[in-house]
Amino acid sequence: MALWLTLAILAGAIALFVTEKLRVDVVALLVMTALMVSGVITVPEALSGFSSQATVMVAAMFVLSGALQRNGALVAVGEVLSRIRWQWLFLLVMLVLVAGLAAFVNNTATVAVFLPLVLAASTANRWAPSKFLIPLSYMSQAAGVCTLVGTSTNLLVDAMGREAVGVGFTLFEFAPLGIVFVGICMAYLLTVGHWLLPERGVPGSEETEHVGRYVAELLVPEDSEAIGLRRDQLVPGSVEDAVVLEILRRRRPLTDPDAVVQAGDRLLVRGEWRAIGAVRKARRLRFDHVAGELDDDVERVQVEAMVSPGSHLIGNTLAGMRFAHMYRARVHGIHRRLLDIRQPLDQVQLSLGDVLLIDAPETAIEDLRADKGMIVLGTRKEAKVDVRRASLSALVMAATIAVAALGWLSIVQAALVGCAALLVFRLMEPDEAYRAIDWRVILLLAGIIPLGVALQKSGGAALAADFIISNLGQFGPLAALAAVYLITAVATEFMSNNASAVLVVPIALAAAESLGVDPKPMLVAVAFAASTSFATPISYQTNTMVFTAGGYRFSDFVRLGIPLNILFCTAAIVLIPRYFPF
Structure with missing residues (x-):
């Protein structure tokens, strides 16, 4: 038995x-x-x-x-x-x-x-x-x-x-x-x-501006040219490698294939970051501002950060951990092994290896670096080394x-x-x-x-x-x-x-x-x-x-x-x- x-x-x-x-x-x-x-x-x-x-x-x-x-x-x-x-x-x-x-x-x-x-x-x-x-x-x-x-x-x-x-x-x-x-x-x-x-191309070149392909969430404002278009009409013919995965209305995907876009909708767009940017400009879309206090006048940069092994982010959502307020940053896109995201980005459960494209003030970059749950990939500033502590740690x-x-x-x-x-x-x-x-x-x-x-x-x-x-x-x-x-x-x-x-x-x-x-x-x-x-x-x-x-x-x-x-x-x-x- x-x-x-x-x-x-x-x-x-x-x-x-x-x-x-x-x-x-x-x-x-x-x-x-x-x-x-x-x-x-x-x-x-x-x-x-x-x-x-x-x-x-x-x-x-x-x-x-x-x-x-x-x-x-x-x-x-x-x-x-x-x-x-x-x-x-x-x-x-x-x-x-x-x-x-x-x-x-x-x-x-x-x-x-x-x-x-x-x-x-x-x-x-x-x-x-x-x-x-x-x-x-x-x-x-x-x-x-x-x-x-x-x-x-x-x-x-x-x-x-x-x-x-x-x-x-x-x-x-x-x-x-x-x-x-x-x-x-x-x-x-x-x-x-x-x-x-x-x-697979060189980072920062015209061929690959960012790591891999992302899923981004774009907001449809009142003056957007996307209003009145169906999902299959949203990507201009001149833009390659970009697909609108879902139209989100009141944070839920629309099931009707003939549904047209309205002001206030959000679009999940998948593709190379340059292609996503081209769709955003052509249809006058914008990224969600997430929180009013983040819209300051300080200089902002884009940072790519990977979810590391054992990270506290794994299994959590951006909304659940109040990511925007914790890091004073917005997540513009998520890149992962299977780009099967069909829900608002702040509701996606994060996994090992996910890369977040983060819009953050320069002052927040060190906070992102110090977090052991993320590996910062996209900034080139080297971390400071404490020679004494590093030497003693190696000696131990x-x-x-x-x-x-x-x-x-x-x-x-x-x-x-x-x-x-x-x-x-x-x-x-x-x-x-x-x-x-x-x-x-x-x-x-x-x-x-x-x-x-x-x-x-x-x-x-x-x-x-x-x-x-x-x-x-x-x-x-x-x-x-x-x-x-x-x-x-x-x-x-x-x-x-x-x-x-x-x-x-x-x-x-x-x-x-x-x-x-x-x-x-x-x-x-x-x-x-x-x-x-x-x-x-x-x-x-x-x-x-x-x-x-x-x-x-x-x-x-x-x-x-x-x-x-x-x-x-x-x-x-x-x-x-x-x-x-x-």
């Missing part, structure tokens, strides 16, 4: 992870609750994820990485890029810097710091950002497998291995194999990958890694001591430390770890392992390792990397036990496959971040990512047994 209950809950979890109808952390907590209430696991087992070393360690690394980002240590490293004027050298140096940082610093934080720097350098040198942003994401993932603390997935696999069979990894045990993977990724991106990268991170590497303290102990040092030396305030933690990742880990316990306890993992062994056992452990890597890699393209690792680790351990081999190679296969996901823009947070900023299409990731996935899979099957013998 426990087995069937576990499999039913597992099927429901996979469906929710893939369809994204609920947030991944909510799904994880639902899974934990269902397993506990159904009696598949006990209450202590259900809550074990909250006390897991992986969960604690990931939270600590968020704080350590957050201090580096807050105090400008990462910006100081990234400023090296601004001095390079040769495109090939820029790409090479960027990849090297990202590889060095992402091995120790959370890869989303690394990408968040480099993203505006790459965009700024692209503008200054008249280069297309689309030639650099996918490499930025891919290298941050590849470098993450070089150390145990490089990604939360590595820590999760290590914790599950230790708890299940007493097998874990040291801080740099992944490094020899991880460096090979970084080399493969770098060689691919500098050669074939660079040739496959699309040319280096000391934490050194103490753990030398074996003086365990990795968890060293990380917690490092966090305490940040607070004692006032390099980070307690509230800032809490904000630096992506609590969705923490809840995902805490909620999904019990599923691994349930799969082992109910026999579900053994059942899956028996299926693999019965079909591939005759070909030896190498075939089983290949199957484990492929299952994890495919699952990670469609669901959270941590969720796919939790599903496959029990199967990998059971397969190793059935074959009578060391479980370490199987665990390494899961960690590497789950941490390197290249083929879709939704498979990893860093992919989602650069998808929007680079103006990419879904097919760009498929074209570049699948060959790299194949290279990694081949290298893993050949090299893992050499570095981690059966």
Whole structure:
């Protein structure tokens, strides 16, 4: 009975992870609750994820990485890029810097710091950002497998291995194999990958004035030439790449296709920003002023800001959080992966990777920069670096890694001591430390770890392992390792990397036990496959971040990512047994 209950809950979890109808952390907590209430696991087992070393360690690394980002240590490293004027050298140096940082610093934080720097350098040198942003994401993932603390997935696999069979990894045990993977990724991106990268235009040029295509909301005033026109008549014939999605009247879409525009209506227009501007001028439309007190005489600028991972904006609406009053700014347009907006912009629930085109006074730009929920893309003014605080933050991170590497303290102990040092030396305030933690990742880990316990306890993992062994056992452990890597890699393209690792680790351990081999190679296969996901823009947070900023299409990731996935899979099957013998 426990087995069937576990499999039913597992099927429901996979469906929710893939369809994204609920947030991944909510799904994880639902899974934990269902397993506990159904009696598949006990209450202590259900809550074990909250006390897991992986969960604690990931939270600590968020704080350590957050201090580096807050105090400008990462910006100081990234400023090296601004001095390079040769495109090939820029790409090479960027990849090297990202590889060095992402091995120790959370890869989303690394990408968040480099993203505006790459965009700024692209503008200054008249280069297309689309030639650099996918490499930025891919290298941050590849470098993450070089150390145990490089990604939360590595820590999760290590914790599950230790708890299940007493097998874990040291801080740099992944490094020899991880460096090979970084080399493969770098060689691919500098050669074939660079040739496959699309040319999506230069920011600020006539071709691309802003990032990608937006949905804008335009108000129809009393003197507008749009009054009396149907939706299909609103875009002048001379304007290309602009579509009127909806006519909103009293904040509701008009369902009658023959309805004509009246004064006071609002139009949702989709297209390149220049095309939207042409429609606005031709039909005498204007942007909503939102609030009277925002209409001052100060000089205003347009700023592009991306919703960052873990942002407080995710799931909220502009109206619900009173965005205009909080930031003294208006949102003129929203750019997102699927431009399917059919409601007033202030009622749209924001998602990771959304880019807001904001009209704000110059005095509000620093407030936008200081908000950790947004990554400012469109301004070129560099953030200030506090040299003393940045140096001390980097020293704390280096000391934490050194103490753990030398074996003086365990990795968890060293990380917690490092966090305490940040607070004692006032390099980070307690509230800032809490904000630096992506609590969705923490809840995902805490909620999904019990599923691994349930799969082992109910026999579900053994059942899956028996299926693999019965079909591939005759070909030896190498075939089983290949199957484990492929299952994890495919699952990670469609669901959270941590969720796919939790599903496959029990199967990998059971397969190793059935074959009578060391479980370490199987665990390494899961960690590497789950941490390197290249083929879709939704498979990893860093992919989602650069998808929007680079103006990419879904097919760009498929074209570049699948060959790299194949290279990694081949290298893993050949090299893992050499570095981690059966």
